[in-house]
Amino acid sequence: MDENKKKILDMLADGKISTDEAYRLLSALETGRSTSEGTAKSETTAKTKSKYLRVCIFSGSEHEDSHEGDRVNVRVPMTLIRAGLKFTSLLPPEARVKVNGALHEKGIDFDMRNLKPEDMDELVEALSDLEVDMVNNEGETVKVYVE
Amino acid sequence: MKRPPVLLHVKIRNKRRGFGLWLPIFLLLPLALAVFIVVAPLILIAIPIFWPSGRRKRALHIFGAVFEVICSLRGIKVNMQSDHDYMYISAI
Numbered sequence: 632m633d634e635n636k637k638k639i640l641d642m643l644a645d646g647k648i649s650t651d652e653a654y655r656l657l658s659a660l661e662t663g664r665s666t667s668e669g670t671a672k673s674e675t676t677a678k679t680k681s682k683y684l685r686v687c688i689f690s691g692s693e694h695e696d697s698h699e700g701d702r703v704n705v706r707v708p709m710t711l712i713r714a715g716l717k718f719t720s721l722l723p724p725e726a727r728v729k730v731n732g733a734l735h736e737k738g739i740d741f742d743m744r745n746l747k748p749e750d751m752d753e754l755v756e757a758l759s760d761l762e763v764d765m766v767n768n769e770g771e772t773v774k775v776y777v778e
Numbered sequence: 779m780k781r782p783p784v785l786l787h788v789k790i791r792n793k794r795r796g797f798g799l800w801l802p803i804f805l806l807l808p809l810a811l812a813v814f815i816v817v818a819p820l821i822l823i824a825i826p827i828f829w830p831s832g833r834r835k836r837a838l839h840i841f842g843a844v845f846e847v848i849c850s851l852r853g854i855k856v857n858m859q860s861d862h863d864y865m866y867i868s869a870i
Contacts, residue, residue, distance in 0.1 A: 683853065704857040711850035717843050
C-alpha cells in the first residue's frame with residue numbers, strides 16, 4: 632500500500648481527521664499522481680513527436696531572418712537520422728573491425744558491435760533534449776536544437 | 779506510410795547568375811521502374827550465383843535501408859547564404 636495513503640488511513644483510525652478530510656486527502660493524492668503521470672506522458676509524447684534536427688549558423692546579425700553575413704540553416708528530418716543509423720547494422724564484420732581499430736587509435740573506446748537497433752532508438756530519443764546555443768565575441772551564433 | 783519525396787526545389791545564385799529549379803521526382807519513379815524491369819533478368823541470374831555465399835540477406839536489407847533513407851529525405855531543407863552566394867535545397 633502507498634505510504635501516504637497508509638498515513639492518511641492511520642490518522643483516520645486514530646481519530647485525528649474526519650472521514651470527509653480523509654476522503655479529500657486521498658482524492659488529492661490521486662489527482663497529484665495522475666497529474667505527474669500526465670506530465671510525464673506529455674513530455675514523452677513531445678519527445679517522440681520531435682520531427683526535425685535544426686542546425687543554424689549565422690554571423691553578422693543575431694537574428695535568424697537577417698540577410699546580413701553568412702548564414703547556414705539546415706533542417707534534417709529525425710527519420711533520416713534513424714534510417715542512417717540503421718546502416719551501421721549492415722556493415723560487414725571486416726569493416727566493423729577496421730572502424731573499431733580507427734576509433735581506438737583516436738582514443739575512443741567504443742565497439743561498433745555493441746551498437747544495437749534499440750540503442751539507436753534511445754540515442755535518437757535522447758537527441759530530443761539536445762540544445763546547443765553558442766555565441767562568440769565576433770557575433771557568430773551556432774544553434775543546434777530539435778523541433 | 780513511407781513514401782519518397784515528390785518534389786525537389788533547388789535554388790542557386792551567385793554574384794553573376796542564378797537559377798531555380800523544381801524537380802518532379804515523382805516523374806522519375808516510372809523511369810526507375812522501367813530501369814528495374816530492364817535489369818530484372820540480370821538480377822534473376824545473379825540470385826542463384828550469390829545465394830550460397832550468404833550475402834543475400836545483407837543485399838535485401840541494403841535495398842530496404844536505401845529505400846528508407848530516400849523516403850526520409852522528405853522535409854529536408856538546406857539553406858546556405860554568404861555575401862554573394864545563395865543555395866537552397868528542399869525536398870517535399
